[in-house]
Structure formats: structure tokens, C-alpha cells
Amino acid sequence: xxxxxxxxxxxxxxxxxxxxxxxxxxxxxxxxxxxxxxxxxxxxxxxxxxxxxxxxxxxxxxxxxxxxxxxxxxxxxxxxxxxxxxxxxxxxxxxxxxxxxxxxxxxxxxxxxxxxxxxxxxxxxxxxxxxxxxxxxxxxxxxxxxxxxxxxxxxxxxxxxxxxxxxxxxxxxxxxxxxxxxxxxxxxxxxxxxxxxxxxxxxxxxxxxxxxxxxxxxxxxxxxxxxxxxxxxxxxxxxxxxxxxxxxxxxxxxxxxxxxxxxxxxxxxxxxxxxxxxxxxxxxxxxxxxxxxxxxxxxxxxxxxxxxxxxxxxxxxxxxxxxxxxxxxxxxxxxxxxxxxxxxxxxxxxxxxxxxxxxxxxxxxxxxxxxxxxxxxxxxxxxxxxxxxxxxxxxxxxxxxxxxxxxxx
Numbered sequence: 001x002x003x004x005x006x007x008x009x010x011x012x013x014x015x016x017x018x019x020x021x022x023x024x025x026x027x028x029x030x031x032x033x034x035x036x037x038x039x040x041x042x043x044x045x046x047x048x049x050x051x052x053x054x055x056x057x058x059x060x061x062x063x064x065x066x067x068x069x070x071x072x073x074x075x076x077x078x079x080x081x082x083x084x085x086x087x088x089x090x091x092x093x094x095x096x097x098x099x100x101x102x103x104x105x106x107x108x109x110x111x112x113x114x115x116x117x118x119x120x121x122x123x124x125x126x127x128x129x130x131x132x133x134x135x136x137x138x139x140x141x142x143x144x145x146x147x148x149x150x151x152x153x154x155x156x157x158x159x160x161x162x163x164x165x166x167x168x169x170x171x172x173x174x175x176x177x178x179x180x181x182x183x184x185x186x187x188x189x190x191x192x193x194x195x196x197x198x199x200x201x202x203x204x205x206x207x208x209x210x211x212x213x214x215x216x217x218x219x220x221x222x223x224x225x226x227x228x229x230x231x232x233x234x235x236x237x238x239x240x241x242x243x244x245x246x247x248x249x250x251x252x253x254x255x256x257x258x259x260x261x262x263x264x265x266x267x268x269x270x271x272x273x274x275x276x277x278x279x280x281x282x283x284x285x286x287x288x289x290x291x292x293x294x295x296x297x298x299x300x301x302x303x304x305x306x307x308x309x310x311x312x313x314x315x316x317x318x319x320x321x322x323x324x325x326x327x328x329x330x331x332x333x334x335x336x337x338x339x340x341x342x343x344x345x346x347x348x349x350x351x352x353x354x355x356x357x358x359x360x361x362x363x364x365x366x367x368x369x370x371x372x373x374x375x376x377x378x379x380x381x382x383x384x385x386x387x388x389x390x391x392x393x394x395x396x397x398x399x400x401x402x403x404x405x406x407x408x409x
Contacts, residue, residue, distance in 0.1 A: 108394050113404045115362035115386025120407040122365040123151050123183070128176045136174045141166045144179070151365070152337045153187075154372030161186045184406035187371055191398035196380040198355060198395075201326060206238065206284040206292040208317065208324040212310060212351050213331035214343060215298030218359040218385065220249050222331050223293045224256030225385075225393040231260045235290040240280030241266035242273045242313065245297040253295055263287055273297060273309065274316040281320050294325070307350045314351060329382065331357045332373070335364040344377055359385040359393075367405055 113120075126147030130140055141162050148158035165174075165182045200207045209226070211219045223239060230237045239257050243249035247269040257264035265280035277294050284292040294317075296310060317324045330353040332340045347353050356379050361367045374381065381396040403409075 108391075109400060109404075111386055111392060112384075112394075112400055115392075116367050116401075116404040118363075118365040119151060119361070119367035120405050123147060123368075123405070124176070124180070124407045126150070127179045127183075131174050131176055131179055134173075135171055136166060136169050137171060148183075148368065151368040152372060153368035154338075154375060157190060157368075157371050157375050180406045180408055184402045184408055187405060188398050188402035190371055191374050191381070191396075191402060194374040194378060194381050195396050195398040195401075196355075196382065198327065198329075198380075198382040200235075200291065202290070204321075204323065204326050206281070206289040208281065208321065208326050209291060209293045210296065210314070210317075210325035210328045210351065211294065211331060212296050212328060212347050212353070213298060214333070214336075217298065217331045217333040219243070219298065219331045220252050220256075220295055221388070222329075222357055222359065222383070222385070222393065223253065223295050224260070225390055226383075227256060227260045227262050227291075227293060228390055229393075230291050231262065236288065237262045237291040237293060238280065238284040238287065238289040239264040240277055240292060240294040242276055242280075242295045243297045244269060244271045244273050244276060249295065249297075263289070274312045277313050278316045278320065281317050281324065285320075307346065310351050327354050328352050329355050329357050330379075331359060334358055334361045334367055334369055337364070337366045337369055338372075340369050340373060341376060344373055344379065348377070348379075353379065355380040355382045357381075357383045357385070357393075358396075362386040362392075370401070371405075 127144065130143045130147065134140055144165060145158045145162035148161055149155060153161070161183055164186050165179055169178075211223055213219050220243060227237045227239060237260065239253055239262050241250045241253045241264060243253075244267060250266050250269065254264060254266060256262075263283065265276060265283050267276050273296065280294060281292060294313070296313065297306070314325065328351050330344060330347050330351075332343060334340070336343075344353065344356070356373065358370050358373075358381065361370075361384060370381065370384070373379070383393050384396050384401070385393040
């Protein structure tokens with residue numbers, strides 16, 4: 001073997017850089033100082049780049065999911081015998097199904113009594129506190145009168161009822177039940193003359209109903225409920241979205257028109273309400289409607305300009321039909337209490353109110369305002385409402401109302 005052959009490294013040595021002296025002279029040829037730096041990136045840094053934590057972390061998140069999915073199947077066979085009670089689950093919903101039935105079958109009397117419970121409870125508590133363990137004297141009668149005034153029956157009505165309670169019972173013990181009976185009897189006597197149903201004159205086609213009242217009294221909702229009742233009676237009703245000040249009122253009436261399958265005349269918000277009423281009456285005549293229900297914007301009774309606009313609506317529809325409107329219904333919110341008196345007075349002068357609809361009796365302890373209205377104005381009370389449901393507006397009954405507000409069964 002020659003000297004050159006001895007010095008020549010083999011392939012294996014050259015591959016791993018071992019067993020040769022030739023690499024030593026090569027190292028200084030590349031660079032004197034930078035030599036250590038290239039060796040470090042070639043050995044350590046590339047490996048660290050390949051062992052970045054990100055890929056390992058991603059793999060670790062995926063790997064546990066596979067065993068977790070694989071574990072449950074073997075564990076399901078042991079509980080499988082317990083799965084036999086599973087068929088017992090369906091009977092649970094069946095047992096709960098009959099629960100809604102009682103609410104649907106709730107009678108009007110029950111809804112009325114529940115709706116007036118706040119008013120009747122306030123009166124009953126006052127009566128019980130006064131007459132229990134006491135003889136009926138002048139002081140007792142005066143306190144009973146105060147209780148009735150607080151329930152918004154009005155001073156005149158309260159004085160009349162208190163006097164009726166004291167008649168023939170002065171200076172003797174009286175039970176709360178006896179007071180309730182007298183209260184119911186007196187209230188019924190006051191309300192009976194005004195409890196008159198709304199009668200549509202079928203010779204007037206369409207029969208024009210103008211709905212008036214202050215903001216939030218429930219006019220638009222009342223129109224929808226009346227349209228539903230008329231439709232159920234086989235009458236064709238056209239609705240007029242005359243509350244052009246509120247976009248919500250227009251949309252709300254459109255919903256009622258769709259529910260009752262009734263034609264509706266509506267314009268954009270801000271349109272002239274008198275012009276809309278005119279067009280609505282024309283349309284109702286052309287489509288052969290039996291009833292035209294005209295909504296109006298809510299307005300305060302002390303706003304002269306707004307009340308003049310209402311008078312304009314009346315004048316405009318009379319250009320088509322001199323007898324229209326054939327009924328003007330004032331919708332009153334029972335929660336306003338004595339303010340309803342001034343509303344009835346002003347609207348009566350401006351729009352010629354022919355009848356009343358009292359709403360929201362379920363939201364107040366002052367339901368006696370209806371009695372005060374009847375005693376003062378003698379206007380027919382056609383409907384009362386005790387809720388938001390379509391069936392919560394019914395023709396007014398003096399006997400039912402008087403017994404409900406007195407807390408009698």
C-alpha cells in the first residue's frame with residue numbers, strides 16, 4: 001500500500017467525517033472564526049426547528065380524542081340491561097299534556113272575576129277591617145264610604161252605597177258578607193241601564209265604527225278583537241289604519257287584518273288620517289263590507305289641535321255618508337282612574353261618543369271607575385276587557401261585573 005493510499009480516507013470515514021486528517025486542513029480553509037457557527041446550525045438548530053412544539057401540541061390534542069371515542073363502546077354493554085326502562089320515558093309527556101286544557105276552557109265569568117280580583121280584594125279588605133267586631137255607626141259608614149271612593153267608584157256612588165249599607169242596620173253588628181251583598185246589589189242597579197250590547201244597523205252598509213281614545217288605551221287591539229268577532233258572526237269587516245302617527249299601530253292592524261282575513265286600507269306613517277278615512281269608506285262600499293272599523297291616533301283630551309283633527313275625520317266621512325259614523329266608541333283604560341271622567345266628557349263633545357269600551361280592568365285596583373262613568377254620563381257600556389287574549393273582550397254584563405267587583409261567587 002502506497003503512502004497516498006494510506007492517507008486517503010475510506011467512504012465510511014468521509015461520510016461521517018472520521019478517521020482522516022484531511023478534514024483538519026479543510027476546516028481552516030472555509031473560515032477561521034466563523035467555523036464554529038456553521039457547525040452549530042448544522043447539528044443543533046435544524047433539529048430544534050424540526051422539533052417545534054406546535055406540531056407536537058396539535059398532535060396531542062387530537063390523539064386523546066380518539067381513545068375517548070373508542071372507550072365508550074366497550075362500556076355500553078354493562079349498562080345495556082338498565083336501558084330497558086327507556087320505554088318508560090314516553091309516558092311522562094303524555095301525563096303533562098292535559099295541563100293546558102283547563103286554561104283553554106276557562107269561562108268568561110272566571111276570567112272576569114280573576115281580572116277584577118285586584119279591585120275586589122282592595123274593597124273586601126277595607127270592608128272586613130272596618131266591620132269586623134264593630135257595630136255599624138256613623139263612623140263606620142264614613143269609613144266604608146272612603147274605601148269605595150279609593151276604589152274610584154266616585155263620591156256620589158260611594159255615598160249612595162254607604163247609605164244603603166246603613167239603612168235598617170244602624171247600631172247593630174253587620175258581617176262583611178252582608179256588606180258585599182249590598183255593594184253588589186247597588187252596583188248592579190247603577191250599571192243595568194248602561195249595559196247595552198252594540199247593535200249593528202244592517203241597513204247601513206257599511207256600518208261605520210269610529211274608535212277614539214287617548215294614547216295607550218287599547219284602540220288598535222280592540223279593533224282587531226272586534227273584527228275577529230264580526231268575522232266569526234259571518235260579517236265582512238274592513239279595517240282602516242287611521243293612526244298614521246305610529247308606524248307600529250299600522251303594522252299591528254295589518255296583522256289583525258291578516259288574522260281575520262279582513263281587507264285593510266293603510267298608508268305610510270304621517271299620512272293625512274282624514275283622507276285615509278275617506279278612502280277607507282269608499283273601499284268598504286266597493287268591496288261590500290258590512291262593517292268599517294276606523295282606527296284613530298291616540299290623543300290627549302286637553303290637546304285642542306289634535307281634537308280638531310278628530311273632528312275633521314268625522315266631517316270628511318260625512319261627505320260620503322251623512323249618517324256616518326254610525327257609532328263612536330270611546331276606548332278607556334281602567335288604570336287611569338278618575339282621568340277617564342274627563343276623557344269621556346271631552347271626547348263626547350268633540351266626536352259625539354255613543355258608547356264605551358273599558359279595557360285593562362285586570363291591571364288595576366280601581367275598576368270601580370266604570371261605575372262612576374255609568375252614574376255620571378249614562379253612556380252605553382258595550383264591551384269590557386280583562387286581558388290581552390282575543391277572548392278577553394266580551395259584551396258587558398251588569399250582574400257579572402257587580403258580583404265580580406264585590407268579590408261574590
